Amino acid sequence: MSSGSSQDIRGEAIHGTPRSGPGSSLVKTPAHLNSSGLRIEYAEGKGRGVYACREIPAQTLIEISPVLLFSAAEYEEHGRHTVLDHYTFVWRDGHMALALGLGSLFNHSQNPNVSYTIDPSTESINYVTSRRVIPDEELCIFYGHKLWFDPVGTTDTMPADAIEERDDGWGGLSGVADDEDDEVARGANEPFDSFADGDPSQLVPEEALPFKRLKLTPDEEEEGMDSVRTEEAWVVDLPDPRLAATMLKWLKQSGLDTLSMAHLKRIRKVDDKMSMVLILTREHPQPPAFPENIVLPPPYVLTVPKTAALTMTSLKLKSSLWPTIYAPRKRFEPEPWSRGKVRWACEAIKQVIKQAREAGDKGEIPIAAYVPVPYDEETRIATHMYEPISAHDTRTSLCHPLRHSIINLVRDVGELRASTLHPSSTPTLPSTPAFDTTSPPHQLTTAENRSVNGAHYLLTSLTLFTTHEPCIMCSMALLHSRVKEVVYMIPMEKTGGCGSLTCVPRLEGVNHRYVVNVWKDMGKEWVEQNGLEVNDACDA
Numbered sequence: 001m002s003s004g005s006s007q008d009i010r011g012e013a014i015h016g017t018p019r020s021g022p023g024s025s026l027v028k029t030p031a032h033l034n035s036s037g038l039r040i041e042y043a044e045g046k047g048r049g050v051y052a053c054r055e056i057p058a059q060t061l062i063e064i065s066p067v068l069l070f071s072a073a074e075y076e077e078h079g080r081h082t083v084l085d086h087y088t089f090v091w092r093d094g095h096m097a098l099a100l101g102l103g104s105l106f107n108h109s110q111n112p113n114v115s116y117t118i119d120p121s122t123e124s125i126n127y128v129t130s131r132r133v134i135p136d137e138e139l140c141i142f143y144g145h146k147l148w149f150d151p152v153g154t155t156d157t158m159p160a161d162a163i164e165e166r167d168d169g170w171g172g173l174s175g176v177a178d179d180e181d182d183e184v185a186r187g188a189n190e191p192f193d194s195f196a197d198g199d200p201s202q203l204v205p206e207e208a209l210p211f212k213r214l215k216l217t218p219d220e221e222e223e224g225m226d227s228v229r230t231e232e233a234w235v236v237d238l239p240d241p242r243l244a245a246t247m248l249k250w251l252k253q254s255g256l257d258t259l260s261m262a263h264l265k266r267i268r269k270v271d272d273k274m275s276m277v278l279i280l281t282r283e284h285p286q287p288p289a290f291p292e293n294i295v296l297p298p299p300y301v302l303t304v305p306k307t308a309a310l311t312m313t314s315l316k317l318k319s320s321l322w323p324t325i326y327a328p329r330k331r332f333e334p335e336p337w338s339r340g341k342v343r344w345a346c347e348a349i350k351q352v353i354k355q356a357r358e359a360g361d362k363g364e365i366p367i368a369a370y371v372p373v374p375y376d377e378e379t380r381i382a383t384h385m386y387e388p389i390s391a392h393d394t395r396t397s398l399c400h401p402l403r404h405s406i407i408n409l410v411r412d413v414g415e416l417r418a419s420t421l422h423p424s425s426t427p428t429l430p431s432t433p434a435f436d437t438t439s440p441p442h443q444l445t446t447a448e449n450r451s452v453n454g455a456h457y458l459l460t461s462l463t464l465f466t467t468h469e470p471c472i473m474c475s476m477a478l479l480h481s482r483v484k485e486v487v488y489m490i491p492m493e494k495t496g497g498c499g500s501l502t503c504v505p506r507l508e509g510v511n512h513r514y515v516v517n518v519w520k521d522m523g524k525e526w527v528e529q530n531g532l533e534v535n536d537a538c539d540a
């Protein structure tokens with residue numbers, strides 16, 4: 001597993017000296033209490049292995065193994081000269097790791113039925129089935145191409161390049177998918193059907209989802225003074241504490257009591273000295289003028305925190321500038337997904353790919369977007385979405401640089417919903433091509449306008465799937481549309497507004513944030529084979 005060169009030790013173990021390494025079959029295998037229906041058994045020519053006692057659906061979390069970490073030096077000096085060399089692999093920061101529990105007993109297969117992700121925060125590895133596993137089937141992971149033993153198993157045909165590079169230890173496991181990296185699961189041959197069976201109400205563990213959710217809010221918040229965000233405000237000293245009530249009343253009446261300072265306490269008391277923060281200088285560049293009956297010293301500018309304190313440490317730091325409100329935020333807790341909902345997403349992804357391919361066949365840029373009928377009944381009723389809607393890119397056919405699939409779709413969905421509320425208001429829906437330039441739009445009456453109330457561009461509560469990452473323009477349009485969630489497949493390094501170039505819903509100050517889910521990386525080859533490759537400068 002390690003990248004050491006202790007061939008002799010490996011050789012001894014592989015060829016089976018009892019108790020000297022993996023593969024000794026002189027000892028009975030222990031029972032295992034793992035509740036996922038796994039057992040340990042000898043696997044012909046491989047030593048112990050992990051087997052399924054019953055059928056296990058795809059994407060089931062079957063084991064969480066804590067790991068023991070060794071420093072690189074400790075490992076180099078001791079570990080690698082022992083049998084541990086068969087079991088340890090490269091972790092992060094140069095550490096070596098030994099999986100406890102069942103983790104060290106999964107054998108290698110070229111066609112694995114189990115994938116794994118490391119979780120550095122709990123120093124553990126999660127093992128998830130990448131396809132349906134039948135009773136008594138051996139559960140195997142993929143160690144990588146550089147093996148240090150001769151793999152056993154009919155399907156384990158070694159690629160030539162792997163044979164050449166064989167003595168590199170458990171290099172493959174150094175490629176364990178790290179949840180901070182993108183890879184979610186292996187077994188990419190069945191990318192969209194792994195959830196086809198199993199209980200639809202069963203919740204899917206985060207690491208088994210076929211997409212990765214982008215974090216929209218930072219976890220760490222201002223734990224050092226240099227990271228505290230500040231701005232300037234007008235402050236006045238109150239020589240007489242009784243003036244505080246009069247001033248508060250005046251602030252309210254004069255409209256200076258704005259929400260932008262809700263994170264600050266109005267009054268600061270240091271020893272006997274009382275001061276009051278009045279207004280941010282960006283909102284009021286000049287010092288506010290007090291009414292004649294209130295006699296106070298002139299206001300002065302002071303640096304104050306820009307936001308509330310999320311942690312006790314930041315409260316202490318911020319309050320040293322000005323008393324600040326403590327408002328611990330719930331960490332970003334993503335909504336759990338059930339197998340049924342993942343299945344729904346897989347179907348939507350298949351649809352959007354189909355639409356994009358068809359667009360490509362017609363000579364358009366092969367990018368499409370799709371809003372399926374919402375998964376749950378409640379949202380279907382609330383949104384009036386009983387038909388899926390899709391749109392593709394029409395920049396080529398309409399010779400118009402703004403006809404991106406998402407812009408087309410936002411308009412189509414919005415208009416469909418507006419027409420559901422007011423059938424007379426939008427007579428030509430959904431429009432294909434998405435921008436019908438021939439028929440003039442119906443002019444809404446004032447009353448219609450009021451009750452449609454933005455429904456003609458709103459995607460509130462809906463999930464939008466797109467083949468390619470939305471560009472910044474489209475990401476902004478999605479923000480205005482109040483879409484709930486966006487799922488995309490192909491990141492757009494040069495133009496993407498949902499994680500690549502920037503992440504619009506993560507920007508400070510935006511008044512709506514939508515969830516962004518990035519489908520697991522299908523690889524460049526897959527993109528090419530499916531006709532979804534677009535010019536680097538193109539965006540969705």
Ligand SMILES: C[S@@+](CC[C@H](N)C(=O)[O-])C[C@H]1O[C@@H](n2cnc3c(N)ncnc32)[C@H](O)[C@@H]1O
Pocket residue numbers: 013014021022023024045046047048049086087104105106107108109149150151152153156
């Ligand atoms: C992490 S251990 C796996 C558990 C091991 N079979 C045991 O009994 O402890 C890795 C070792 O298992 C053996 N092994 C794993 N997969 C194998 C395979 N496909 N064919 C042959 N040996 C295998 C090799 O000896 C390897 O060094």
